[in-house]
Each structure stands twice: as C-alpha cells, then as structure tokens.
Amino acid sequence: MPPLVSVGDAPTLVERGRDAAGIALIALLLGIPMIGLSTVDQSGALRVLTRWPLLGVFVAVAFCGRLLLRYALDRLKSRLRTRGRQAAAASARHGRVLTAVGWLAFALALVLPLVFADNRYVVDIATTVLIYVMLGWGLNVVVGLAGLLDLGHAAFYAVGAYAYALLATQFGWSFWAALPVAGLIAAVFGLALGWPCLRLRGDYLAIVTLGFGEIIRVVLVNWTELSGGPNGISSIPRPSFFGLPFAPSGNAPTFASSFGLEFSPMHRLIFLYYVILALSLLTNALVARLRRLPVGRAWEAMREDEIACRALGMNVTNVKLSAFALGAMLGGVAGVFFAARQGFISPESFTFNESAIILAIVVLGGMGSQLGVVLASLVLVLIPELGRDFSEYRMLLFGAAMILIMIWRPGGILAHREPTLRHAAAGGGHA
C-alpha cells in the first residue's frame, strides 16, 4: 500500500538495493522452472537440461533493471510534480493537431506506393497495415462507439473471406461483384451473433463473442466439403483492373498492354494497395457520417448509459443490432480483400489471436478514435516486422508491448473519449 503522505526525500541506496533484491528474488523464482530448467525429448523419453548461467544473467538483468527503472521513475515523478500545470493548456490544441496529423497521414498514404514503387516489401507491409486499419475501424463501431466488447471480430473477417473465396471459385463471381454480397453475408452473421447477445453486458458479451469466433473457426476446420477444412481454399482469383487482368501480355488485353506499360508484378501490388486504401477511406467517411446521424448518436449514448437510453424510449435492440451488423459488414469487406490479396485462405488466419490483435488495435489506439486505430495498426504490424531478425521473439515482444503500452497509456495512445455531440457544439456548428 502506498504511503498516505509522500515524503520528498529520495530513497537511500540501501533502500533501493533492498527493493531491487526483492525483484531479483521474484525473478529467480520465476526463472528457475522456465529458464533454469528445461526438458528435452531424447528418443521418446524426457531428459532435464539445466541452464544456470542463463538464469544468472536473467536475475542480474532483473536486479539492474529494477534499480535503473526505480531511479528513472523517481526522477520523472519529481519533474512531473513541477510541470503538471502546463499539460492542461496543451490539450485544447489537441483536436486541431490531430486533424492535421490525419491529413498528413492521408497524404503520406497516397504517395507511399509511388515512392516505393519498386520495393515489394514496403508496399506489402503497408497493405497489411491498411487491412488492420480497416478491421480496426470496423470493430471500432462495435467497441469504441457502441461500447459492446467483441472478442470474435475475426469471425466476420473469416466469413467475408470465405464468402468471396466460395463465390469466386465455385460460381465465378468477380471481386467487385462479390465485395458487397460478402459484406452483406457478414452483416447477416453479425445480426445472428448480435441477437442472442442483446441482454448481455460487458464480460459476458466478451465471452459469447469469443465463443462465436471459435464456433466459426471450428466449423471451417471441420466442414471439409464447404471450406476445404484445414487445407483451406487456394487459387482464389485476384481482382482485375476493371476487367483488365494483371498478367504478362498474352492474347487478351491486360493492364500492362492496355496502358502501354512494361509488365511488372508490382502493378498488382500497388493496385491492391490503392483498393484497400480506398476501401478504408470509404469506411472512415461512412463511420464519420454515421456518427453525426441519429443512429451514431444512439451508439454513443448507449455506450455512456444504456439505462438512460431505455428510459428515453430508444430502441436499444435496434441500436445494438445495427452496430453489430455494420461492424461485421466492414470486417467482412476486409475479409474479401484479404482473400483476394492472398489467393489462399485457411482457418489458420482467423484464430482468436487475430481477434485479440484487432481488439488490441482499437483499445491501444484509444477507443472511438479513428486516427488512434491507424497509429495502433502501424505499431502492432511493425513490431513483429522489426522483430523479424530475431523471429522467435516477435510474438513475445508483441505480448510485452501490449502490456507496456497499456500501462503507459491505459486509455490508448490517443486517449480522449469525447461524445461527438459535445464536440460539435463546442466548435460552434449545428449539432
């Protein structure tokens, strides 16, 4: 328990040492069974390996790390005490700065593939980031605006992806025709999930959505006739440029031959990048508009106080279902794009980890903040990418980063949860 009266004196060296020694002891206890000891399979029987030097290093790092961290935190605390006031004034400018950053990010996103036109890796990563942005924006409607905790968003992603894959491979539908249809199918699934969840709150809702996500995945794994089971569906047709395929010149007109360009596989990647950019901008515009319509106001009102909404005669059922349906539809559209880009999908891509990552993007970004989703997607996609050199550690780093970012900024990177209504009124506009 923290002391009630904080004393200004810095702790003595002995106190710091004792504190760090305590942490080192904990590190030792944590490390013995996992780092100090390990079992290896040797011709069918397990044998114990010991790694005491490694454990020693781990404990030493914990000791020194704690000393440094404590010291840094104490320094920071005393500095914050003197500076606390200035922060309040800064937040007033916050809104305008964010708008500027948003436009800057938009401009960068527009020119990125032109600058990196011959760098396949960068365009690929950027496309991945945008898929997550789109997924994050879809989930943001459910979690950030309507305040419904959804841990199964990957299910709608999967529904969209499989809907396109089946429509395209079995019935020969084109990407553009399948896009809205698959989105609608995902929305229907959203309604199917939303309906039993109407009465549930908070964590109950979380576990039911999680269960729903698992049900979809298990069905995809086991219903082999429909989904190909664990092998998934391969050779899904890629989108064409309004009917012109991206292929080396042949008899039929292709994108390259129609525009008099040298064929390059980069054309398709850049086209895909712009498709997902357009889709996500459309999503953003749609959500921004909806927030100003009665239904969007109703979402935010329900997030703040469901009972008050009921008392005012709002139809909470419709409000919840519309949020689920829209979120699911956006997830489904992202799924269609994912399937078209990869050309191959399997249930592996739609595990709970995927749902957790999408939710993490929404929460890390700051719930309800559209720009926050973009930042969080960048962070969460780039951390594993930067960790590629030591690839075994990338998911470890990912988990650690999730914890650290939450401790650093519990409300998300761009934490401010302001109802749109007050925002508009303060700006002098008509609400």
Place this chain on the structure above:
Amino acid sequence: MALALQQLINGLALGAVYGLIAVGYTMVYGIIGMINFAHGDVYMVGAFIAVTGFTLLAAFGVSSVPFALLLVLAVAVLFTSVYGWAVERLAYRPLRGSSRLAPLISAIGMSIFLQNMVQLTQGARVKPVPPMITGGVDLLTIDGFTARLSYSQVLIVLVTAVLLVAFTWLITRTSFGRQQRACEQDRTMTALLGIDVDRTISLTFMLGAALAAVAGVLVTIYYGVVDFYIGFIAGIKAFTAAVLGGIGSLPGAMLGGLLIGMIEAFWSNYLSAEYKDVATFSILILVLMFRPSGLLGRPEVEKV
C-alpha cells in the same frame, strides 16, 4: 449403459480439472470484476513445472508414486503462485482504476507473452510424460464394453473434492476469507477498515494460480502430454464453466466445470468429437440468453 457410465466417469474427471481452473477465474472476477485472461496460461505453466518436476524426480530415481506426486504438487503450487503474483503485479495492478478494457488488453498481452515464453524456453514440441498411475477398476460390462474407473481418475476427483472443501473453509471461515469477501463488496470501505486491499488481491491471484497448478499437475498425470498451447482452450472452457455456474460463486464454478466436462464427454462420444467445442459454446450462449446470471449466481441489479 456401460458406455454412458464410462462417459460419466470421463466427464467427471475432465470436469473436475475445468472446475479447478474455473475457481481461479471466478475468484479473480469476484474481487476485481474482470476476466483474468492469462489464467489459462498460468495453468499451462503449472503443467510444464509438473513435467519438469516428474522428469527430475525420475532422473534422481524416486520411484514412490505418492511421494513424487506430493512433492511435485508442492513445487508446482509454489512456483505457479509466484507466476500468479507476477501476472497481477505486472498486468493488473498498474491498471487498477482505469477503464474496464485496459486490463483486459494487458491480460491478453500477458497471455501471448506467457505462451511464447514457454514455447521459447521449453520448446514447441509436445512433452510426453510416462504414465505414473496405471490400472483401475472394471465397474460394469455390458455387450462386450467395459466401463472402467482408472486410478488416475479417482485421484483427480479426490484431490478436487479435498481442495474444494478446503477452499470453502478458507473463504467462509478464515480471516483471509472475510477480507477477501469484503474486498469483493466494497474495496474503498475495506481499505478504510485497515485491510491491505493490494495484498488481498495479490493473495487471491496466488490462490487461483495454485489451484490452476494443481489442475496442471493432474492433467499431466491424466493425459500424459503437455504443450504450450493447452492453456488457451482449457482457459476458455474453464471461463465458460465459471460463467455457466454463475461468475463469482465458488460452488457455481465447480458445478459449471463438471457440466462442461460431462457435455464434452457425452457429446464427443455420441454426436461428434470435432464439434465438441461448438457444443460447449452453444450451451454457454443458451444459458446466458435464458439465465444471464448463470446457474448459481445471484441476479445482478442494474443501478443507474
């Protein structure tokens, strides 16, 4: 008939394990009102400690099964409760008092972290443990099928029953139990009465982890295989069990665990093993639709 009896026994053993993990969920939910998402992985850590413990004892030539079992249980409980403490200290305490979602995200991060840490330090391959407790009693033979109660199943049910009694005593009769229940009701008021709330919450996490460690040891003996991914699915099932029984209620968690175990055993035998998880979750959804506070939970009154 014999087949049904066999499924009943299997379901009971499996359900006891789920119940032990579910108690950890339900206690933590009771005291801080949130899902400890990393709890399933704490259970997985416990199972790995059991694997290492049994292998070490075998290397030292300990052949007495009860001695080995007790020693491994004690060691696993000790180390795993340190993990429980660390999870709370790192992922939850800094976030106490922030929004409901923040600790959930850090808990998911912790779950990913623990899984990958174990995968890195212990290897990604499945760990086989030679069966220690063999044999059993044949109960009933009808039409050539024999229902068999193995000694490891007896052990699981016995250990679980003893722990449940001990736990009920701890929560209802001891000073710690009173403090713990007081924290569940009103943390501020409890702190004003001079009870160290942080310490109580830490102890609750450690107790939950200790039970999860016992579940881990029992599963290691029962199935004989452990890998770094077992925590996820067992965690979800156990949480389902806690919700089914009524979250916050200790007997409810146990009842929910047993029900989930039975449903799984019967479903995978009579209907289809592939869709057993679907069955579990569908039943969860149905229960929540018609009885949102679970089977033994008190209905929560919504206040403005």
